[in-house]
Amino acid sequence: MATVEQEAPERNGIIQDAGAIPVENPATGEIIATVPDLSPEQVAEMAAKGRAAQPEWEAYGFDGRARVMLRAQKWVMDNAPKIVETICAETGKTFEDAELAEIGYAGAAFGFWAKDGPGYLADERIKSSQVLVKGKKLILRYRPLGLIGVIGPWNYPLTNSFGDCIPALMAGNSVIMKPSEITPLTSLLLAEGLRECGLPENVLQIATGRGATGAALIEHVDMIMFTGSTKTGRKVAEAAAKRLIPASLELGGKDPMIVLADADVERAANFATYYSMQNAGQTCISIERVYVEEPLYDEFVAKVSEKVRELRVGKPEGPGSVEVGAITFPPQMEIIKDHVADAVQKGARVLTGGNQTAGAGRFFEPTVLVDVDHTMKCMTEETFGPTLPIMKVSDADEAVRLANDSVYGLGASVFSRDTERGEAVARRVQAGAANVNDAMINYTVLELPMGGAKSSGLGSRHGAGGIRKYCSQQAIVVTPKLAMKKELFMYPYKSRTSKALAGLFRFLYGRGQRD
Numbered sequence: 001m002a003t004v005e006q007e008a009p010e011r012n013g014i015i016q017d018a019g020a021i022p023v024e025n026p027a028t029g030e031i032i033a034t035v036p037d038l039s040p041e042q043v044a045e046m047a048a049k050g051r052a053a054q055p056e057w058e059a060y061g062f063d064g065r066a067r068v069m070l071r072a073q074k075w076v077m078d079n080a081p082k083i084v085e086t087i088c089a090e091t092g093k094t095f096e097d098a099e100l101a102e103i104g105y106a107g108a109a110f111g112f113w114a115k116d117g118p119g120y121l122a123d124e125r126i127k128s129s130q131v132l133v134k135g136k137k138l139i140l141r142y143r144p145l146g147l148i149g150v151i152g153p154w155n156y157p158l159t160n161s162f163g164d165c166i167p168a169l170m171a172g173n174s175v176i177m178k179p180s181e182i183t184p185l186t187s188l189l190l191a192e193g194l195r196e197c198g199l200p201e202n203v204l205q206i207a208t209g210r211g212a213t214g215a216a217l218i219e220h221v222d223m224i225m226f227t228g229s230t231k232t233g234r235k236v237a238e239a240a241a242k243r244l245i246p247a248s249l250e251l252g253g254k255d256p257m258i259v260l261a262d263a264d265v266e267r268a269a270n271f272a273t274y275y276s277m278q279n280a281g282q283t284c285i286s287i288e289r290v291y292v293e294e295p296l297y298d299e300f301v302a303k304v305s306e307k308v309r310e311l312r313v314g315k316p317e318g319p320g321s322v323e324v325g326a327i328t329f330p331p332q333m334e335i336i337k338d339h340v341a342d343a344v345q346k347g348a349r350v351l352t353g354g355n356q357t358a359g360a361g362r363f364f365e366p367t368v369l370v371d372v373d374h375t376m377k378c379m380t381e382e383t384f385g386p387t388l389p390i391m392k393v394s395d396a397d398e399a400v401r402l403a404n405d406s407v408y409g410l411g412a413s414v415f416s417r418d419t420e421r422g423e424a425v426a427r428r429v430q431a432g433a434a435n436v437n438d439a440m441i442n443y444t445v446l447e448l449p450m451g452g453a454k455s456s457g458l459g460s461r462h463g464a465g466g467i468r469k470y471c472s473q474q475a476i477v478v479t480p481k482l483a484m485k486k487e488l489f490m491y492p493y494k495s496r497t498s499k500a501l502a503g504l505f506r507f508l509y510g511r512g513q514r515d
């Protein structure tokens with residue numbers, strides 16, 4: 001059956017004052033800071049400053065820019081405790097989710113783009129089969145677009161929000177980052193760090209604000225890098241299309257996991273548990289649904305339920321305190337509850353969890369659902385919470401058909417001891433990435449593109465495309481100085497040269513038989 005795309009909830013929870021945005025710690029309910037809600041006029045001023053600062057930054061060259069990025073890498077390591085504290089305070093996530101998936105990513109990304117960025121953007125000498133350019137120098141070069149807008153979500157304020165500024169800067173652009181209004185503090189802290197590392201004034205600016213600030217940003221930049229819901233992504237694409245600027249869109253997902261009958265069931269159960277509950281399920285590439293071949297189904301379900309039951313949920317108190325942290329965005333809690341209630345009402349069983357926890361902070365119990373099918377929202381819409389619906393399938397074909405029965409196509413995973421068969425199944429899944437006997441790990445491979453198929457996005461981050469998208473391409477053709485005064489095909493037309501040229505084309509392209 002057709003699947004439906006999740007409606008992004010309205011942001012109506014904690015925000016009242018139109019001029020300032022309070023930032024809440026979701027694990028305690030306390031307001032920990034207030035940031036400005038920037039107006040379109042203020043965004044326009046920032047854009048003018050960013051444009052003025054860009055040429056000097058471009059003139060730093062790869063070496064100069066790499067030096068700043070490598071200093072920033074060390075700055076992140078030196079300041080990791082403060083960054084983790086900031087991330088945890090504004091998201092309510094666990095120490096481990098911040099340290100591993102955010103500090104670990106930032107450390108790797110600053111180094112990767114500093115070292116590999118120049119190679120991806122180096123001039124390419126091109127060889128051509130075109131006879132008309134024999135002897136000429138052909139170059140493909142990448143030049144920075146100018147001013148880049150980066151708009152990010154709340155689930156990873158450093159990794160997939162601020163993280164996209166790194167290649168944009170390394171390419172020689174100035175950047176204005178519009179972090180989520182829910183989690184603006186991490187970006188502000190990182191911008192402070194980059195200034196300390198020698199990034200010139202106004203090359204990176206943080207535009208705090210809500211959706212309207214993001215919309216205003218698109219009106220001024222040369223390219224927009226957006227990460228967020230599919231619903232907002234469409235609006236961003238429309239706004240970019242009106243201005244004819246490129247947009248790179250990293251959107252929602254409903255990642256399937258397929259467990260074949262010959263899988264290592266213990267490994268599959270551990271991965272299903274971790275990658276569905278990590279970051280309280282608030283990862284675009286979380287495992288959101290599982291399809292298990294019938295012979296392994298009972299054992300897999302028993303193992304996953306047991307493992308999920310043991311997870312501790314609640315307010316993180318430093319390393320090793322809990323496995324599952326808070327639900328960061330208030331309206332997300334309503335979506336999670338709705339998906340569980342909808343499934344139960346249609347016949348699903350809750351094996352563990354199923355409820356919001358009582359007391360301070362916003363937490364949802366790690367939840368396993370069975371007897372699920374594609375009439376239920378939990379199997380077709382992005383839940384973005386600590387829930388794992390598991391469905392029994394008769395064979396791999398049914399698993400692939402159901403995995404592909406989705407508007408989304410971000411990531412996927414397949415578990416099988418027969419890696420060739422696993423890879424063959426992975427190739428049939430319509431997703432931007434597919435892991436065999438693993439999940440989500442592709443995100444850490446900065447050399448590989450990370451992007452969505454179908455309604456999960458356009459374009460990708462990471463790899464060559466992840467930095468070239470912040471540049472325009474320029475083709476350069478250089479004719480040596482000892483060239484003829486004019487080419488043979490030029491005026492005046494003469495029968496002899498025209499016939500010779502026609503003969504040349506027949507010789508080059510007309511040989512051999514048509515089959």
Ligand code: NAD
Pocket residue numbers: 008151152153154155156160178179180181209210211212213214215227228229230231232233235236249250251252253283284329382384410452456457
């Ligand atoms: P969202 O779409 O509600 O908001 C994302 C950002 O867009 C926020 O900064 C918001 O202020 C801004 N925004 C809102 N309206 C705008 C407009 N009209 N113009 C410009 N900007 C506007 O998403 P969210 O709730 O913050 O994040 C959760 C979603 O992000 C999930 O769907 C998740 O799957 C997705 N996500 C995707 C990836 C990926 O790499 N594909 C990574 C992380 C999160």
